[in-house]
Amino acid sequence: MKQKQDETLTLNVFTEGLWRENPVFVMLLGMCPVLAVSNTGFNALAMGLATTFVLVTSGAIVSLLRNIIPKQARIATYIIIIATFVTIVDYLIQAISLELYNALGAFIQLIVVNCIILGRAEAYASRQRLVKTVINALGMGAGFTLALLCLGIVREVLGAGSLFGIDLFGPRFEPWVIMILPAGGFIVLSLLLLGFNWINQRISARKEETGTHHAAG
Amino acid sequence: MTNQNEEQSPQKTPTLPMIAVLGGVAMLSGFLVVLVFQLTKPYIAENQRRATQEAVSKVIPDAVVQKQFLIADGEISPFDKDKKGLSIFAGYDAGGALLGIAAPANAQGYADMITLLYGYDHTCECIRGIRILKMAETPGLGDMIKLDPQFQKNFVRLDASLNKEGSALKNPIVTVKHGAKKNNWEIDAISGATISSRAVGKALNKSAQMLLPKLRPHLPTLRSGQPDLAKIK
Numbered sequence: 001m002k003q004k005q006d007e008t009l010t011l012n013v014f015t016e017g018l019w020r021e022n023p024v025f026v027m028l029l030g031m032c033p034v035l036a037v038s039n040t041g042f043n044a045l046a047m048g049l050a051t052t053f054v055l056v057t058s059g060a061i062v063s064l065l066r067n068i069i070p071k072q073a074r075i076a077t078y079i080i081i082i083a084t085f086v087t088i089v090d091y092l093i094q095a096i097s098l099e100l101y102n103a104l105g106a107f108i109q110l111i112v113v114n115c116i117i118l119g120r121a122e123a124y125a126s127r128q129r130l131v132k133t134v135i136n137a138l139g140m141g142a143g144f145t146l147a148l149l150c151l152g153i154v155r156e157v158l159g160a161g162s163l164f165g166i167d168l169f170g171p172r173f174e175p176w177v178i179m180i181l182p183a184g185g186f187i188v189l190s191l192l193l194l195g196f197n198w199i200n201q202r203i204s205a206r207k208e209e210t211g212t213h214h215a216a217g
Numbered sequence: 218m219t220n221q222n223e224e225q226s227p228q229k230t231p232t233l234p235m236i237a238v239l240g241g242v243a244m245l246s247g248f249l250v251v252l253v254f255q256l257t258k259p260y261i262a263e264n265q266r267r268a269t270q271e272a273v274s275k276v277i278p279d280a281v282v283q284k285q286f287l288i289a290d291g292e293i294s295p296f297d298k299d300k301k302g303l304s305i306f307a308g309y310d311a312g313g314a315l316l317g318i319a320a321p322a323n324a325q326g327y328a329d330m331i332t333l334l335y336g337y338d339h340t341c342e343c344i345r346g347i348r349i350l351k352m353a354e355t356p357g358l359g360d361m362i363k364l365d366p367q368f369q370k371n372f373v374r375l376d377a378s379l380n381k382e383g384s385a386l387k388n389p390i391v392t393v394k395h396g397a398k399k400n401n402w403e404i405d406a407i408s409g410a411t412i413s414s415r416a417v418g419k420a421l422n423k424s425a426q427m428l429l430p431k432l433r434p435h436l437p438t439l440r441s442g443q444p445d446l447a448k449i450k
Contacts, residue, residue, distance in 0.1 A: 073235040084246035088253045095260035177357030
C-alpha cells in the first residue's frame with residue numbers, strides 16, 4: 001500500500017519542478033547562470049543538463065545519508081557533496097568538448113554555489129526517500145533546463161540570427177547584439193516572467209470561477 | 218519544520234559524529250574526484266591536442282605535418298613537456314619542406330587576456346594568419362576580432378621582417394585606427410572594437426619582437442626537423 005502511495009505521488013513530484021515550483025520562473029533561484037550562459041541555445045542546454053546532473057546526484061547522496069548527517073554539520077556536508085559532483089561535471093565537460101567548456105567558462109564551477117542545489121538538498125533531499133528525491137531532482141533539473149532553453153533560444157535567434165548554431169535568416173539579418181549582452185538576458189527574463197505570471201493568474205482565475213460556479217450550482 | 222527541531226534541541230554538539238561524517242564524506246568525495254580525473258585525463262589531453270593541432274593548421278594552412286619545438290636559452294629542441302621554454306610549432310608540407318612557424322601570443326584585451334596563435338612565414342618574413350584561442354571580449358563588438366573577415370585580411374601578409382642586425386623587427390607591428398592603414402606592418406582596427414584590435418597588435422608585436430630574432434639562427438635546424446616523427450594521421 002505504501003508503494004502505491006509513492007506512485008501516486010511521483011507524477012506530481014516530478015512535474016512540480018516543471019511548472020508549479022519552477023526554479024527559475026517561480027522560485028527565482030540560480031539567476032546567475034540563467035542570465036550569464038543563456039546567450040545561445042546550446043550553452044543553455046549544456047548548462048541545464050550539467051545542473052540537472054549535479055541536482056540528481058547530490059540529492060541522491062544527501063537523501064541516502066540523511067539519517068547519519070548531524071544537523072550541525074549538514075550544510076558543510078552538503079557543500080562537500082555538491083562540490084564533488086560539480087568537479088566531476090567539470091572534468092566530464094572538458095572530456096566531451098573543450099569548446100563547450102570554454103563557452104561555459106567559470107559557470108560550471110559556480111554550480112557549487114547555485115542556490116537551487118543547496119536549496120533542494122536542504123528542503124527536499126534531506127527529508128525524503130531516495131526514489132522521491134531523484135524524481136523530484138529530475139523534475140527540478142528539467143524545469144531549470146527548460147527555463148534556460150526558453151531564454152537561450154530567444155536570445156540566440158534575435159541576437160545572432162541562428163538556432164543551435166544553424167543560421168536562420170541568412171546574411172541580410174542584422175543581429176540584435178543587445179540580446180547576447182547581459183542586458184538582453186534581463187530583458188528576456190523579465191518578459192518571460194511577465195508571461196509566466198500572466199498565464200498562472202489566468203489559470204487560477206479560471207479555477208476560482210469554475211469553483212464559485214460549482215458552489216452556486 | 219527545522220525551526221521547531223532547533224528550538225527543541227539546544228543540546229551539546231555531537232562532535233564525534235560530525236567529524237566522522239564530514240571525514241567520511243570528504244574521503245568518498247576525494248576518491249570519486251580522483252577516479253573521474255583519471256578516467257577523463259586521456260580524453261581531455263586528446264581534446265587539447267586536437268584543438269592545438271586544428272589551430273596550427275589554420276595559421277599554416279597547407280601544412281601536412283606539424284612538429285612541436287621548444288626554444289630555451291638560445292637552443293632549439295624537440296618538444297619535451299618536462300622542460301621549460303617557449304613552445305612553437307613548425308609546419309611542413311608532404312615533401313618535408315618547412316612552410317611556416319606557429320607561435321602563441323597574448324595581451325590584455327578589454328575583458329580578459331586574449332590568447333592567440335599566429336603563423337609566421339619565414340620566406341616572406343610575414344605573418345600569414347592568426348587564430349584567437351581564448352578571449353572574453355564583449356559579444357558583438359570585441360569578439361569580432363575572432364571572425365570579422367575584414368579584420369582577418371590584415372593577417373594575410375602582415376610584415377614582420379627583422380632589421381639588419383636581426384635583433385628586432387624593422388617596423389614594430391601596430392594597430393591603427395579603422396581606415397588609417399597605410400603600411401603592411403599596420404593592423405586596421407575594427408571600428409567599435411578598438412581596444413580588442415589593439416590588444417591583438419600588441420600581442421603580435423610583443424611575441425614577434427621576442428621570438429623572431431631568436432628563431433632566425435635556428436631556421437636551418439627547423440628546415441631539417443625530421444618531420445615524419447610527428448606525422449598526422
